[in-house]
Amino acid sequence: xxxxxxxxxxxxxxxxxxxxxxxxxxxxxxxxxxxxxxxxxxxxxxxxxxxxxxxxxxxxxxxxxxxxxxxxxxxxxxxxxxxxxxxxxxxxxxxxxxxxxxxxxxxxxxxxxxxxxxxxxxxxxxxxxxxxxxxxxxxxxxxxxxxxxxxxxxxxxxxxxxxxxxxxxxxxxxxxxxxxxxxxxxxxxxxxxxxxxxxxxxxxxxxxxxxxxxxxxxxxxxxxxxxxxxxxxxxxxxxxxxxxxxxxxxxxxxxxxxxxxxxxxxxxxxxxxxxxxxxxxxxxxxxxxxxxxxxxx
Numbered sequence: 001x002x003x004x005x006x007x008x009x010x011x012x013x014x015x016x017x018x019x020x021x022x023x024x025x026x027x028x029x030x031x032x033x034x035x036x037x038x039x040x041x042x043x044x045x046x047x048x049x050x051x052x053x054x055x056x057x058x059x060x061x062x063x064x065x066x067x068x069x070x071x072x073x074x075x076x077x078x079x080x081x082x083x084x085x086x087x088x089x090x091x092x093x094x095x096x097x098x099x100x101x102x103x104x105x106x107x108x109x110x111x112x113x114x115x116x117x118x119x120x121x122x123x124x125x126x127x128x129x130x131x132x133x134x135x136x137x138x139x140x141x142x143x144x145x146x147x148x149x150x151x152x153x154x155x156x157x158x159x160x161x162x163x164x165x166x167x168x169x170x171x172x173x174x175x176x177x178x179x180x181x182x183x184x185x186x187x188x189x190x191x192x193x194x195x196x197x198x199x200x201x202x203x204x205x206x207x208x209x210x211x212x213x214x215x216x217x218x219x220x221x222x223x224x225x226x227x228x229x230x231x232x233x234x235x236x237x238x239x240x241x242x243x244x245x246x247x248x249x250x251x252x253x254x255x256x257x258x259x260x261x262x263x264x265x266x267x268x269x270x271x272x273x274x275x276x277x278x279x280x281x282x283x284x285x286x287x288x289x290x291x292x293x294x295x296x297x
Contacts, residue, residue, distance in 0.1 A: 044272075051078075051266035058262050071262075078266040081259055082252045084245065090237070091227055091244040097160050098226035099219055101168030107215070110177025111203045115189055125178075132171045142166075143235060157236045167226060173218050180214040181207060220282050224275050245271045 050058055052070045079085070112118065113125055146162045147155050156162050184207065192202045208215065230246040237243055243251070249271050252259045259267070 047265050048269050051262055051269045053262050055260045055262055074263055074266045075270070078259065078263040078270070081263065082248050082267050084248065084267065084270060086241060087243060087245040087248040090242045091246070093160055093242075094163055094229075094233065094244055095223050095226045097164040098167035099222050101164045102170060102173060102222040103215060103219060105168035106170050106173040106218075107177050107208065107211075108200075108203060109174045110179075110181055111199075111207055113174070113178045114181035115186075115202075115207075116199055128171045128174055139231075146236065158240050158242065159236075160242070162236055163226070163229070163232055166232065167222060173222075176214060176218060177211075180211055184210055216282070220278065223278060227275055 046065070049065060049067055052072070052074060053064075053067045054069070054071055057064060057068060109128075113121055113128075147157050149156060188206055188210070189202055192206050197205065227244075228246060229244075230250065233244050234247050234250065238247055249264075249267050252267050253264050
């Protein structure tokens with residue numbers, strides 16, 4: 001086949017695919033990936049189409065895939081009943097705060113481990129790596145800390161600050177930043193110090209502009225994870241006006257607001273739509289940033 005004649009990238013090149021066993025392996029792998037793609041995308045298609053159906057059609061047996069009539073008023077009914085306007089505003093505040101804390105605090109930590117290297121930096125590096133291995137039991141003491149901050153004895157539940165703080169303490173992102181910064185020539189840092197820049201100025205004016213690939217990919221990951229985060233917003237912001245979209249989707253599915261099943265599906269579709277758009281627009285940056293982060297250092 002012509003598609004195999006000039007294939008030079010990937011595990012199997014054009015020379016390998018001339019052999020029947022490798023060509024068979026190629027199509028087996030293609031079939032597996034196609035099956036996985038169907039498993040991932042069919043539920044999304046089903047929810048999207050079902051959200052425009054009437055309740056009667058949704059419960060019809062045998063079920064229909066394509067709606068007999070697209071009820072676009074489901075969008076406005078679901079939006080108003082679930083209070084999605086407040087939910088989207090709250091989710092946006094969480095996303096923006098988490099993004100700022102994530103890039104600045106984790107970036108500074110990665111810069112310190114990579115370039116400043118204070119006494120004991122190797123120990124800190126090891127401890128940060130070990131912190132990634134902690135099981136979920138850390139959630140209980142962390143929650144107790146937020147509801148009663150030691151020494152200050154203040155309750156941070158009902159505010160965005162705990163969510164922002166957790167985003168700024170991401171061990172994986174710290175190590176990703178450190179790995180990328182290790183690949184930046186030290187000559188840039190030395191030249192900036194000769195010009196009188198301090199470490200923080202070097203980080204802001206020199207390191208970050210040279211680190212656009214890793215900043216872009218970690219920014220996208222931060223936005224997607226903070227938007228879809230459910231457990232912590234539910235624990236800290238549940239039953240308050242600051243409930244984000246993910247929490248409002250849960251309360252709607254549990255019967256709050258007298259929402260019909262098709263309206264719950266509409267809320268589900270609206271809640272995932274922004275992240276689908278983000279991934280579709282920035283997918284190349286995600287792959288490029290991961291490759292850059294993995295090769296640097």
